[in-house]
Amino acid sequence: MSTQSKKGRSLNSSYQAGTILKEYWERAKRHQAEGRPVAWVSGNVPIELFWAMGIFPVYPENYSAVLASAQRAQEFCEEAEQKGFSYDLCSYSRINLGIILGKGINDPGLPFGGLPRPDILVTTRIPCLIQVKWWEAVREFFHCPMFVVDATMVDLPIREDQRQHYLGQMRELIPYMEKSVGVRFREDDFLQALKLSDEAAALWLELLDVRAAVPSPVGSREMCGNVFPLVSMLGSPTPIPFFRNLLDEAKECVKEKKGAVENEKIRLGWDNIPMWFNLKFFSDVEDHNVIFTYETYLRYVWGGRMDLRDPWTAFADKHLDVWLNYSINQRIRTLLSDIPKFKLDGFVFHQNHSCKRFAMGQKDAAVAIREKLGVPSLFINSDMADPRAFSEAQCRIQTDTFIEMLEAKKS
Amino acid sequence: MIQAEFNQILSDPLQSIRQLSREGRRVIGCLDSYVPEEFIHAMGMVPVRLLGSAESITLADAHLPIFAGQLTRSIFNQGLKGNLSHLAGVVLSNSSDAIRTLYDLWQRHIPGQWSALVDVPAILEGEANHRLFKSAMQNFIKELEKLAGHSLEPAALRRSIAVYNENRRLLKKAASLLGDSPQQLSAETYLDAVLSGFLISKDRHNVLLRDLLEASSAAPAVSGQDLLPLHMSGPILVDRSFLPLLRQCGGTMASEDLGTGSRYYWDEVNEAGDPVEEVINRYWSKIPESYKLPMEPRWLHLAARLEGGNAKGAIFVVERYSDEDQYDYPIFRDRLQQRGIPSLQLDTEFVLGSEQARTRIQTFVDIVKGRAS
Numbered sequence: 001m002s003t004q005s006k007k008g009r010s011l012n013s014s015y016q017a018g019t020i021l022k023e024y025w026e027r028a029k030r031h032q033a034e035g036r037p038v039a040w041v042s043g044n045v046p047i048e049l050f051w052a053m054g055i056f057p058v059y060p061e062n063y064s065a066v067l068a069s070a071q072r073a074q075e076f077c078e079e080a081e082q083k084g085f086s087y088d089l090c091s092y093s094r095i096n097l098g099i100i101l102g103k104g105i106n107d108p109g110l111p112f113g114g115l116p117r118p119d120i121l122v123t124t125r126i127p128c129l130i131q132v133k134w135w136e137a138v139r140e141f142f143h144c145p146m147f148v149v150d151a152t153m154v155d156l157p158i159r160e161d162q163r164q165h166y167l168g169q170m171r172e173l174i175p176y177m178e179k180s181v182g183v184r185f186r187e188d189d190f191l192q193a194l195k196l197s198d199e200a201a202a203l204w205l206e207l208l209d210v211r212a213a214v215p216s217p218v219g220s221r222e223m224c225g226n227v228f229p230l231v232s233m234l235g236s237p238t239p240i241p242f243f244r245n246l247l248d249e250a251k252e253c254v255k256e257k258k259g260a261v262e263n264e265k266i267r268l269g270w271d272n273i274p275m276w277f278n279l280k281f282f283s284d285v286e287d288h289n290v291i292f293t294y295e296t297y298l299r300y301v302w303g304g305r306m307d308l309r310d311p312w313t314a315f316a317d318k319h320l321d322v323w324l325n326y327s328i329n330q331r332i333r334t335l336l337s338d339i340p341k342f343k344l345d346g347f348v349f350h351q352n353h354s355c356k357r358f359a360m361g362q363k364d365a366a367v368a369i370r371e372k373l374g375v376p377s378l379f380i381n382s383d384m385a386d387p388r389a390f391s392e393a394q395c396r397i398q399t400d401t402f403i404e405m406l407e408a409k410k411s
Numbered sequence: 412m413i414q415a416e417f418n419q420i421l422s423d424p425l426q427s428i429r430q431l432s433r434e435g436r437r438v439i440g441c442l443d444s445y446v447p448e449e450f451i452h453a454m455g456m457v458p459v460r461l462l463g464s465a466e467s468i469t470l471a472d473a474h475l476p477i478f479a480g481q482l483t484r485s486i487f488n489q490g491l492k493g494n495l496s497h498l499a500g501v502v503l504s505n506s507s508d509a510i511r512t513l514y515d516l517w518q519r520h521i522p523g524q525w526s527a528l529v530d531v532p533a534i535l536e537g538e539a540n541h542r543l544f545k546s547a548m549q550n551f552i553k554e555l556e557k558l559a560g561h562s563l564e565p566a567a568l569r570r571s572i573a574v575y576n577e578n579r580r581l582l583k584k585a586a587s588l589l590g591d592s593p594q595q596l597s598a599e600t601y602l603d604a605v606l607s608g609f610l611i612s613k614d615r616h617n618v619l620l621r622d623l624l625e626a627s628s629a630a631p632a633v634s635g636q637d638l639l640p641l642h643m644s645g646p647i648l649v650d651r652s653f654l655p656l657l658r659q660c661g662g663t664m665a666s667e668d669l670g671t672g673s674r675y676y677w678d679e680v681n682e683a684g685d686p687v688e689e690v691i692n693r694y695w696s697k698i699p700e701s702y703k704l705p706m707e708p709r710w711l712h713l714a715a716r717l718e719g720g721n722a723k724g725a726i727f728v729v730e731r732y733s734d735e736d737q738y739d740y741p742i743f744r745d746r747l748q749q750r751g752i753p754s755l756q757l758d759t760e761f762v763l764g765s766e767q768a769r770t771r772i773q774t775f776v777d778i779v780k781g782r783a784s
Contacts, residue, residue, distance in 0.1 A: 084741030084756070088478065088732055125533045129508050129702055132533065133738035136706055140742050148704060150534040152505055152543070161546060165532075168539025328515035351476050356734070359476050360512035364519060 010218045010253070010260040013245035017225050020242060021066070024232065025112035031056040032116040037181035040118035040138065043231060043301065044126040045149065046170060046319055051235035052193035053174075053183045058116060059232045060138075064095035066111055068276035068385035076102065077386050085137075091354040091385035093134035100141050118142055119181050122173070124149035127301075127324040128357040145180040147173050151320055155327045158320050166316040191311055193235035198306045201318075203243035204230050205304060210250045211293045212342045215259025216267065217250040220292035221282035222260070224274050230302045261291045266406050267343055269294035269335075271365070272350035272358045273384040281395070288403050294342040296323050300334065328361035332368045339373055346376050346406045353383045376409075378402040413623045417603035420610050421651060425494055427610040428459050432497040436612070437559075440495055442486060442513075443504040444675050444700055445531055449690045450552055452613065453571040454559040456499060460609035461486050462649050462671070465761035474516055475509075480732035481760040482647065483509040490521050500525035500558060502551075505533070506702045507735060527554045534704045535695055548691045568686040578613045579676045581620035586673060588624070590666050590720035592640070593632035596623075598664035599654045605672055606649060639776050639783070640665030642717040642752075644743070645728035646701060646736050647671045653728070653763035660773040661780065666720025668713040669728075674698045677712065701735035710743065717752065724779040725754040726772070728763065753779055 009015060032038045039050060041057040050057040067073050073091065076098030081087055083101045085094055099105055105115040121144060123135040132148050139146050149169050154162060174185045211218060226246060229239035253259070268285070270292050275281060282292050300323035306314035323331065339347065347369060349362040366377035378398060383389035420427045431438045437456040441448060448458040463485040471488035489495050501524060503514045514528045531547045532540045552563055585604055588595035604623055608616040639662040648669050657663060668674055678697040681689045698712045699705060717725060725747055729736045744754045755775040757768055 084744060086737040086758070089734055089737055093738075129533055130734050130738075132704060133701075133735055136704070137738055137742060140745075148534050150532040150540055150543075152530045152532065152547075153511060161543070165539055165543045168542065169537065172537050172539060328512060328519065353478055356476070356478060356732075357508040357512075360479065360509065361515065362476075363474050364516070 009222055011222065011246055011249040013242065013249055014218075014222050014226055016242055016245070017228065020238060021228055022112065024228070024238075025063075028056050028058050028116050029113060037119040037183060038116045039120045039122050039177075039181075040135075042123040042127070042131045042135070044124050044303070044319060044322055044324070045122050046173070046315070047232070048193040048197045048235035048315070049170070049174065049177070049185075049190065050122075051196075051233075052190040053177060053185055055120070055177060055181060055183055056116075057232060058118065060096045060115065061092045062228060062232060063111075063115060064092040064385055065276045067095055068387075069279065070111065071277060071387070073277060073385045074387060077388075088353070090128075090130045090134065091383050091389075093130065093137070095385060096134070097137060100138065118144055120144055120177065121146040122149070122177075124151065126151045126319065126322060128355070130356070145176070147176050149173065151325055153325050153327050154320055155330050156321065158317050162320060163313060163316045166320055167312055170312075170316075191308075194306060194308060194311050194315060196237055196240065197234040198308060200230065200234055200239040200243055201303065201305055203240065203247050205299075207243060207247045207250055208299050210247065210254055213254040214267075214343060215257065215261065215264035216291050216293035217253035217258065217260055219260045219282055219286065220270055220274070220295055220298075221279045223295065223298055224279055224282070227298055227302070234303070259291070261286045261289055263289045264291055266290040266345045266403060266410065267294075268292045269296075269339060269342065269344045269347045270350065271296045271335075271347065271362060272352045273297055273355055275350070275382050275390060276385055277387045278382075278390060278392075281399075285399065285403065288407075290403055292348075294338065294344055296331075296335075299323075299338075300326075324357050328364055331361055332365050335365055335369055336372055339369055339375055344375060345410060346378065346402065348378045348380060348402075351379050351381045353381070353389045354386065355384060376402075376405065413619055413626065414600060414603065416619060417600070417607045420607040421603060424462060424464075424610050425489070429497050431457050431459070431612070432499075437499040438497070440498045440501045442502070442510060443506045443529075444670060444697070445504040445506065445694055445703075446502045446529055447548060447551065447690050447694055448613075449568060449571045449575050449680065450555055450563060451502070452574065453563055453568040454555050454561070455567075456559065457612045458502075459611075460671075461489075461495070461501070462606075462609060462647070463761065464489070465650075474520065475513075478732045479509045479513075480730060482730060482733075483507075483513050485761070487513055487516060490517060490524075496524065498524065500527065502527045502529060504529040505531055505547075506700065507733070509732075525558055527551060531694075533702060535699055536705060541695065544695050545691050548694065549687075552687070563687070565686050568690070569682070572680045572682055572686055572690065574613050574617065576679045576682065577617050578608065578620070579679050581617060581624060582608070582673075582676045584624055585620065585627075586666070586716075587719075588627055589664070591632075592721060593636045594663070594665070595630075595632055596627045597633045597635070598657075599651070600627075602648070602651065602654055602664070602672075605676075606651075608676075609671070635663055637661075638663040639724070639780055640720055640722045641776075641779075642713075642720060642722035642725040643667040643669060643672075643728060644713055644725055645669055646730060646733055648728050648763075650759070650761060650763040653768075656763070656769055657726075657772060657776075660769065660776045662772070662776040665722050666716040668698075668709070668716045670700055673716060674700060674709070674712065701733075701739050706739070706742075709739075710746065713743065714750075717747075723752070723783050724775065725752060726775070727754060727756045729756055729758055731758050731760050753782065
């Protein structure tokens with residue numbers, strides 16, 4: 001692979017992502033300094049409730065990803081391992097526990113001045129059971145109230161008993177949060193948060209759809225940098241102008257047939273969380289006129305649209321209808337439908353050592369898309385945050401060979 | 412005599428299960444402590460536990476990543492090889508992420524075999540979770556009834572509950588003999604007694620346990636009073652070579668809270684109420700496994716068992732990639748440390764009897780003995 005220098009962002013609005021991230025973490029600190037409650041939460045919690053109730057939702061997993069991107073994950077992983085947390089555990093959690101058990105969450109050497117202390121912990125089994133175990137370990141240190149939202153895996157459409165189970169838990173979570181941190185739930189605020197959430201989701205999903213165009217206006221590296229507001233700020237107004245600007249620019253690129261890669265030849269999809277310490281992987285392939293233009297992580301992990309004519313049902317369905325809560329058959333059905341739509345030539349499965357729930361079923365999915373669509377796959381063994389699980393030389397050889405094979409297949 | 416029977420049952424677990432099928436019994440392989448075996452037993456079938464193995468994985472790795480863990484991979488491998496084809500069915504519960512997705516894979520790749528999922532929640536607190544738990548158990552009864560071709564009879568269930576409760580009481584008695592000082596039952600025999608119960612009908616197991624307890628109560632204390640009493644914890648301990656190795660290193664198991672030990676059998680079903688409701692209540696409120704919340708009852712059970720056996724240290728046998736237990740260990744280690752109890756974690760992939768393990772165990776035993784003297 002050549003080492004030619006990388007170009008800048010395809011969409012100018014993407015440069016706002018760093019500012020939004022910085023402001024989010026500064027705002028979290030400010031929120032706490034003003035005496036207002038902070039929750040430590042995880043992916044797929046009912047985020048809109050937090051924004052509606054004035055509880056600032058802090059995402060330690062995002063903080064771990066930030067540290068991984070800054071090439072600082074290893075030091076915290078090793079700290080956690082020295083304290084007894086196995087190398088085989090989720091690297092997001094090892095980074096977080098390494099911070100807590102090492103110099104602490106207020107260490108001035110940490111990005112954004114560290115993490116605010118949680119007043120309450122809220123997590124969910126929806127992405128994985130590991131998240132719940134991680135929070136148990138965190139609670140051992142902070143001794144604060146904790147609530148876990150459970151769910152069983154779904155095959156679409158979502159069953160009524162699964163929906164009612166989720167809503168039943170919401171009826172327990174709301175008074176629990178009111179009592180634990182002294183806030184009040186007002187349905188009007190909640191409905192407004194849902195409206196904001198849905199507006200942002202609509203823009204984001206349209207942006208992802210626009211990337212089905214040939215050539216694709218924006219690749220995975222840039223989009224992974226843009227996803228943070230979708231993860232953590234649905235229900236607040238912040239993501240809306242950001243996503244709208246991205247979408248407008250992307251549409252303009254499509255109109256002008258301006259691709260992120262000048263001479264796009266091969267289109268790829270990606271499954272699993274990216275290697276945050278090596279997002280360059282996505283842009284390196286662009287030297288071969290290859291673009292990653294589809295990611296399960298960006299499309300299905302953070303929830304989709306809501307029909308607000310029936311807001312509570314829509315709210316439940318949105319949070320249950322996510323990739324990590326899909327059965328293997330549902331994941332395969334989804335890929336078989338999306339791959340032709342995005343005109344993908346190949347698919348890369350990240351066998352992420354840290355995310356079992358994502359990695360389970362990938363081999364069956366690879367067989368299914370090869371047999372049903374003739375689309376070949378590449379498996380990369382690595383980790384989302386811990387660089388020790390990644391072998392650059394091996395990955396490079398595998399990727400180059402895969403691309404050569406796809407080029408030969410297309411010619 | 413009884414030990415010889417245990418040896419025979421445990422020398423080839425798959426063969427022992429196969430033997431039940433040969434006898435014309437409908438055998439159901441269960442993979443979890445949240446599969447309500449009483450329902451299966453009451454339908455006239457024999458629930459056995461799929462314990463996995465240390466075998467080389469030849470077929471399952473085409474479908475599972477290595478970090479799915481040896482338990483999941485080896486059971487699926489056995490299924491794909493046809494080694495479990497004599498079973499009338501397989502039941503999994505919604506436990507770890509790996510086991511839950513194993514159910515999906517089983518349906519995809521071994522579709523000819525009846526399989527069921529007891530789709531219970533992970534969080535065993537709160538009304539919404541309780542409702543889902545109950546409905547998952549009731550759905551499982553319906554699945555069983557379809558398989559059996561007849562309804563679950565309350566009287567049959569009551570009889571099954573009585574059999575299972577007796578089994579639990581007998582195993583508790585065995586645990587108390589293990590914890591006696593001097594020991595009335597050796598650790599090796601205790602483990603064999605517990606494990607063999609996973610591979611035969613509980614009715615037969617009760618007969619063996621009664622004989623064992625009678626013989627042990629009448630016999631003089633087992634040798635090895637100079638051995639260091641230790642507590643064993645972890646999700647699964649099936650390697651029978653481990654306890655002899657521990658003995659060679661100067662220690663012995665005096666108590667345990669293993670997932671394949673007391674956590675499996677400790678809680679009884681209330682025999683007074685509605686039998687279906689009471690079985691469900693038992694599984695809802697049993698000592699939670701590491702993949703269930705809340706954690707505190709598990710810790711309290713560990714602490715109580717350890718105290719009961721007067722153990723001077725604890726060994727946590729943790730399967731590699733068993734994330735739930737890997738998260739628990741540092742927490743429990745620190746809590747034990749606060750009580751002055753040292754602990755050791757042994758990472759395994761089913762096999763514990765290695766020379767590397769010997770060195771670590773020997774060092775641990777020596778350190779704990781040194782502290783005690």
